[in-house]
Structure formats: structure tokens, C-alpha cells
Amino acid sequence: MSKLLLIVSLLLSTLPTHAQRDTLITITTSAGLQFDQKRLVIKPNSRLRLIFRNKDDMAHNLVVTRPNSRLRVVEFALALGNKGPAQHHVPIIDDVLAHTVSVEPGNIDSLVVTLPEGAYPFVCTYPGHGSVMYGIIYATNEPKRLPPLNDDLNIPNPDRIAEASHQHHQPANHPYALTLPAVYRTFMPDCGPAAIAVGLPGSEGGQSYVFDAGQCRLRYAWSGGFVDNAEQWDGKGQRLTKIVGEIYYRDTGGFPWKIGSGTQQAPQFKGYQLVNRYPEFRYSINGVEIRELIKPLSTGRGLVRTFAFSPTKQAITLITTAQPGIRLRPSIGQLKNGEVRLPAGTRQFTLTMSK
């Protein structure tokens, strides 16, 4: 009996000790394609019931996204094309955490979502609305640490946009000024724990990407800045490094290379060589060593990925997963059903990814 009690008490002790917290917030519209509240602050892990009351003269929805994913969700919504209205202009992707239906003028709908600590955009994904009609939900225990409203890059403020592009220089975090390209191995969101964040030079804050050293592949890319390590560096190192900017590309597939036709081993990460500060990654699979150098497109959002292969008699196939709004251009061969078969003997290959 006492043993049973012990087991029960052990089980109980592993349950979260804090009580479920409920938060109810009503949000409505204001003139000029805006939500009336642009910044909501709640406790982490509370159950948020968000009521959306549409007082505007046109239809809207309200979509809560994963951190830094507003633009990507907006782009996927746009890519729905004429399928959009049937699904309330909400794309079916992981970045969408919760959403309302299309809310006609004068109507009301609500959503329920539980958010761990973080900054979660909310946005109307109606075509054309997403770039102006949005806001942010902060799930935080430390509301005092939030930036002043006027400096908050997560909420719309037309006066600030021109200025913001000059503000992506890192504060003095090191005994030197950070120079792009730059590499940080750190804990990044939406990636395995062996993540490598790379910031690339460019206009308007440049572009950045995350390479997963555990899986040997590009995971996602964003524009408008690099990273904020403040919370990761503070304390013991549990908290994730934050993305500065907007994610425009996620690779929702897997390892991009198939070598030969047999069993594919797990790729093995070998490190990187800095080439003019750009990391050239090295990894091997099925006896072939692959080097990958990623550079920004010279104009616009996009990446140029240059691969080099060690000599092999095995067939090499690139496997991609289509991402709406993203164009892939192989330097050799053709993209068919998401695959590019490289001609035998190919030693170098470039894949241009553009938005």
C-alpha cells in the first residue's frame, strides 16, 4: 500500500504544479486595415481565448502563427489562390497555431490557443491584408522586458520602417564588431539542437539561415536581420536564440540528397571551412563527401546554394519539397516531381532558391 502511495505521489509530483490559467481577450478592428490592439501580453502556457469582433466594412480573419512566421503564413495564404476563400484564406501548415474562420462585417468568431513563452504574431491573411494588419502576442513572465511600443518591430508602424533598416547592427556582444557573414552555433527554434545560424550581408538587414548540423541540411531562411542571442547567453543556456526578421522559407522536407539507389545512411556532419567568412559545410553520405556553400541572391530574397561532390560512380539525386512562393532553379538538369537527377560525373551543382 505504501508503495502504491509512493508511486501515486511520484506521478503527481511529475505533473505541472501551476494551475491552468485562462485568459479572455476581445479584439476588434479599427480604420485602415488594423486590429484595434496590436500587442497582447499574457502569461506563458495560459489558455488564451481570443474573440475577434469584426467592426470593419470588409471581411477579415485572425490567424495566430509560430514565432517569426507571419510573412511565411501570409505568403502561403496568398499561394492558395482561388482555393483561398473555401478555407478562410488559412493555409494548412505547421506555422499556423490557431485561426478564426472568415468573419463577415458585424460578425464574431473566436479561437483558443495555449502558448509557451515566446512572441506569436497574429495576422489577417486575407490577400493584401497580411502586410499591414497584424500584431503580436507576448507570452511572458517578464512584461517589463518588452520593448517600448514605438520600438517594437513586431507591430505595424509605418513611421519606423525606414529607420528600422539601419538598426540591425548587433550591440557590442563581443570584443569586436560582428561582421557579416557570421556564424553562431546555438540553440535555434524549429531546428535540431545542433543548429548553426548564419547571417549574410545584404541590404535591409540582409538574410540569414539555419543549417542543422545533426541532419546536415538547410532548415529555413529569413530576411531583415540575423539573431538576438541575449536570452540564450543569459544564465545557463536553456533559452533559444531569437530570429530577427521574418522567415520566408522553410524546407519541410528531409535530407536533400540521394546517393545511389540503395539504402541511404544517415548523413554525417564534418564541419565547415570559412571562405571569405562564408561557411562551406562538409558532410558525407554513402561514401560521398558533399560541400555546400550558401550565398545570398544578389538582389531580392533568396539563396544560391553551391554543392561540390567527391568523385563517385553512384547516381546523385536532389530531392526537394515544393514551397509556395519559392522558385528553385537547378544549374544542371531539370526539376521533375521535385527531383533533379544529376548527370553521372557531376562534381558541382548550384541550386538557386528565390522568393
Add this chain to the structure above:
Amino acid sequence: MLASLLLSALLTVFPTDTISDYYEVETIPTPPGLVAETGGLSFLPDGRMAACFHRGEVMLYNPKTKIWKLFAEGLHDPLGVIAINNRELLVIQRPELTRLTDTNGDGLADKYETVTDQFGMSGNYHEFAFGPVRDAKGNIYISLNTASNGAGIRDEVRGQYDALGRQGRMYACVPYRGWVMQLTPDGKLKPYACGFRSPNGLGFDAQGRLFVTDNQGDWLGTSKLFHVEEGKFYGHPTSLVWRPGFPDVDPLTLSVKSLDSMRTVESIAFPHELMAHSPTQIVLDNTGGKFGPFANQLFVGDMDFAHLLRILPDEVDGQIQGACVPFYSKAGSKGVAMRIGNNRLAFAPDGSLYLGQTDHGWLGAKGIQRLRYKAGSGVPLDIMAMKLTPNGFNLTFTQPIDEATARDLTNYNFRSYYYEYHRAYGSPQMDVQAVPVSSIQLSADRKTVSLTLGGLKSNRIYELTLGNLQANNGQKKLMNHLVCYTLNRLMK
């Protein structure tokens, strides 16, 4: 006025004798903008020092010019470095052991080569990676911290996940957490020994034997120094899930008794709150006397105490055991005190000891200090060795002891106790007993005192508080009064 004049006159005649008369500590300025949470220190063959820091920088310091230069950047919480040559370093960071090479000679590493990443990561903050150290045969050792239930794990982990390793306060749900790993010269990473909780210090003694420190907590009643040998289990259970052939069970379901029978006990325990809270790196004094009289002894750092520990080894029937004694306790000079947070230790070619400090979200400090033996300052009066005898201990000192103080029974106060091996966090001192000294013998050179104690027992700590032993007719005072001997095995 007269009294103070008299006092200063007395002080001139009988200067107080402290460790600061023999050793000097200085603070090494670090470059502006550097948050000097020091993860590793190592000297290059050319005399420069490599240091790595929490925010991912690896920097080189020239002690002659006092100039710092950046060597590498962007590493994930690097916690150890060894220099291979003037252009090549091995650095351990959270995800891997990395070889940093300056291939073009411009002073900056351009090649970041993964030497090994064949271990798991759950994303839990406590999964630090420590090391590397290299033995005479070219094997490299690293150690992998367990995760803490102070936080969870990520949705995506690296390596195989095993829910049986997810239980308990400190856990090992991905491979080789709680292990010391050996990287052989042919590049294979072997799980070498398990049962560790937070093995933040690795080092070799003068005989080349591998030692590892571990931190008080669950299953560690107090912090410890282990002699690590292949295949052995050192007591913290969770890492057993990754032991080849271990049954498919949560190790915490084994009885304490059976875990106790499986484990190899520590060589030397560091009594909590007296000696250590959180022991760090182990270094061998290989300076041949440049660092004072303790050549070939091991020094160990600690996060919370403004002292180092000095190890006094003993061996009984092949069982390594022995004592620890504080070194440079709460000392300092010219207004500079030794700080706490001494995470990393490295001897410079000139025989001085560099101290790399960190806090890393815990107690500690930031920065780098240097501890130097003052040439010509003589030899401080301190304990040199403590050896078990069939009925007590032989204490050997650095100097002949003044006979009257040496023969005074009240100068030797022993207590003995043990720490419980159990799942709970830490342990009180158990079964504390005063142990009377029944007789004293003094060697002819007056350096060795032989103490006879009543009823020695194994698997206990003998904590000795020394009184005011003196040397050189009272001019030399004893530097440290506390020494703790871990008695694993009695002499036959």
C-alpha cells in the same frame, strides 16, 4: 598611539606568515566587450594562451605583450580547449569536439572541423560537454553532462531517444549522457566509463592515470574525484541505459543496494561546504618546482570557493584513495583577492597557474587570474602527504615541525563520517564520530608525524583539523588546518 607603534614593531619582528607571502595573484585584463565566462584555457607551444568563452569566442593571449587576439568565433558554449600546435586547437562545444585550424597563417581559424559529434543532444541546458584531455598514447577524453529536470527537452533531439533514461533529477535520455568518452587516435569515439552526473573536470596524475571530478547532487552525497578506468560505473545511475548489455529497465528501479554493488567508489571525496561545492578542472603541477614545493601533485578548482584543492594521493593494496587540502584559501595580495568561479586551470610555461573563471548562471565570477609562486620566498609550512598506516596516519610536512607543537595531542582533532549513497540530493554527514589520537611519533627529520588512532574503519572520511603547528621556531605558521582523508580500504 603607543600601542599601535608597539604593534607595528612586533609585526616587523614577527611577520605574520600567510600563503600570500609565497604566492601572488594578479588579474589578467581581458579585452573590452568580452564577457569573460571562461570555458577553457590552454598554452600553445609558443607560450601564448588560448582561452574560450561562453559566447563562442576563442582568443589568444600573449603574456609577454599582454595583447589579446581573436582566433575563432561562433562556437556553442565551448567548455574546454587544448592546443595541438601554434595554429591548431581542439575545442569542445555543446554539439561536438571541433578542430580549429588556421590553415593560411593569417592568425584566424578558417577550418572548423568536426572531430566527433557521435553523442546525443536533447537540447536541455545541462547537457554540457567537457574536456578534452589527451593521454600519452594520443587518446582524447571528453565527458558529457546529464540533463537536468530543471528544464525539459526539445521536440527534436539529436541521437536515439530512450525514455528509460528520462527519469530522475538528472537524466540521460540521449546517448552517452553521464559518460566519459574516449576518442582513439584512429578517430573512433568509444563510450569509456559511465555513472557520472556533472563531470566538469578531467585530468591525469603524474603516473598518467585519468581522473574526473563530479558534482554533489542526486546520488552524490558530496563532490568527488574518481580514478576512471574503462568499463566501470561510477554511481550516478541514469547513464546505465547506454551501457552495452544493460537490460531494458529504468536504472532507477534497481535497488540502491544493487547499484551500490555495481559502482566504483571515488578515490577522494571533497566534503561539501568544507572543501568544494562544485569541483572543476584537474591540473598536474608539472612545473618542476617553479610553482613551489608541490611538484607532481594535482590541483582542482571549485566554482563556489575562493580556494583550490590540493590532492594528497595514497594507495592501499592497489586502491587509490587519499586526502584533499585547500590551497590559497581566501588569499590575495596587493589588494587583489583570488576570486571564486575557478572553472579552468592551466600552467603556463613560466610555471604560473592561470585561473579561468565563470559563473554561467550559477555562483562564480568572470575573468582570468594568474597565481604565481614568488621565487625566493621560501617554502610555506603545509601538509605534503597523508598516508594511511595500519593504525593511523602519517602526516608529512614541507618543513621540520617545531617539536613541542608536533607532539601536542591537542593539535590533532579527528572526526569521521560518511556520505549516504542514495537518490536524494546530497547527504548530511552520517554517523559523525570524534576519533581520539592515542599517540604521536615524530620522525628524526621532524617532517613526518605518525598518529595512532583508535578503531579505523573503511568507507569513511577522516577529517583532521590541525592546531597551530609551527616550524622554524615559530616563524612558520601552518597554512591550512583542514585536511580530509577518504578511507576506502584499510591497511592489512
